[in-house]
Amino acid sequence: DIQLTQSPSFLSASVGDRVTITCRASQGISSYLAWYQQKPGKAPKLLIYAASTLQSGVPSRFSGSGSGTEFSLTISSLQPEDFATYYCQQFNSYPYTFGQGTKLEIK
Amino acid sequence: QVQVQESGPGLVKPSETLSLTCTVSGDSISRSTNYWGWIRQPPGKGLEWIGSIYYSGSTYYNPSLKSRVTISLDTSKNQFSLKLSSVTAADTAVYYCARLYALAAPRFDYWGQGTLVTVSS
Numbered sequence: 001d002i003q004l005t006q007s008p009s010f011l012s013a014s015v016g017d018r019v020t021i022t023c024r025a026s027q028g029i030s031s032y033l034a035w036y037q038q039k040p041g042k043a044p045k046l047l048i049y050a051a052s053t054l055q056s057g058v059p060s061r062f063s064g065s066g067s068g069t070e071f072s073l074t075i076s077s078l079q080p081e082d083f084a085t086y087y088c089q090q091f092n093s094y095p096y097t098f099g100q101g102t103k104l105e106i107k
Numbered sequence: 108q109v110q111v112q113e114s115g116p117g118l119v120k121p122s123e124t125l126s127l128t129c130t131v132s133g134d135s136i137s138r139s140t141n142y143w144g145w146i147r148q149p150p151g152k153g154l155e156w157i158g159s160i161y162y163s164g165s166t167y168y169n170p171s172l173k174s175r176v177t178i179s180l181d182t183s184k185n186q187f188s189l190k191l192s193s194v195t196a197a198d199t200a201v202y203y204c205a206r207l208y209a210l211a212a213p214r215f216d217y218w219g220q221g222t223l224v225t226v227s228s
Contacts, residue, residue, distance in 0.1 A: 001170075031212070032212065032213065034213075034214045034215070036154075036215075042220075043203055043205075043218035043219060043220055043221050044154065044203075044215075044218060045218075046214055046215060046216050049212050049213075049214035049216075050211065050212035050214075053212065055214075055216065087153065087154055089154075089156075089215070091212070091213040091214070094167050094169075095156055095167075095168075095169040095170060095171070096156040096159075097156065098153055098154040098155070098156065099153075100153050101153050101154075
């Protein structure tokens with residue numbers, strides 16, 4: 001199985017900050033990576049797919065980059081509604097796996 | 108607008124079979140661009156992919172659950188379903204169904220709200 005390791009697991013930041021979350025794959029996954037945002041009691045919401053393609057309707061302050069084994073999700077200027085947990089997921093091979101999550105909290 | 112909605116019992120006894128149905132609206136489960144999947148999340152923990160099914164009926168399961176999982180389609184009702192046998196307390200989780208859109212690059216783009224299934228006697 002391909003392991004996805006996110007860092008950090010917890011992140012404390014302020015409104016207006018620029019933050020970056022990293023996802024590292026245990027083997028190369030080309031660009032078959034998606035990012036999701038999950039708020040408490042809600043289903044995950046797709047933000048980014050194919051490592052860097054913004055899902056329709058997602059604000060442009062979200063961006064993704066990377067390929068192979070190293071990926072990142074950047075929020076350029078944090079808004080109050082961005083405080084949530086973020087997950088990466090690989091689609092390169094079965095079983096599809098998720099990272100352990102990064103909880104973004106208000107400082 | 109695509110919508111997916113889980114339904115099924117919220118309480119299942121140990122050793123019994125968990126059965127959930129996902130009803131799809133706004134899209135056809137028979138469209139060739141789509142797979143359909145199940146994902147679960149134990150309380151306070153991360154996400155786990157359970158398995159996916161293609162419109163043709165081909166299935167793909169997580170090896171950690173493969174011996175106990177069956178995913179199937181009902182094209183007449185535009186639904187797909189999950190069966191997980193021999194459940195234990197470790198199977199207590201919120202279960203999500205979702206569309207896996209496969210055109211250009213795969214991603215789960217539409218998710219149900221999730222349904223909590225508790226395994227307890």
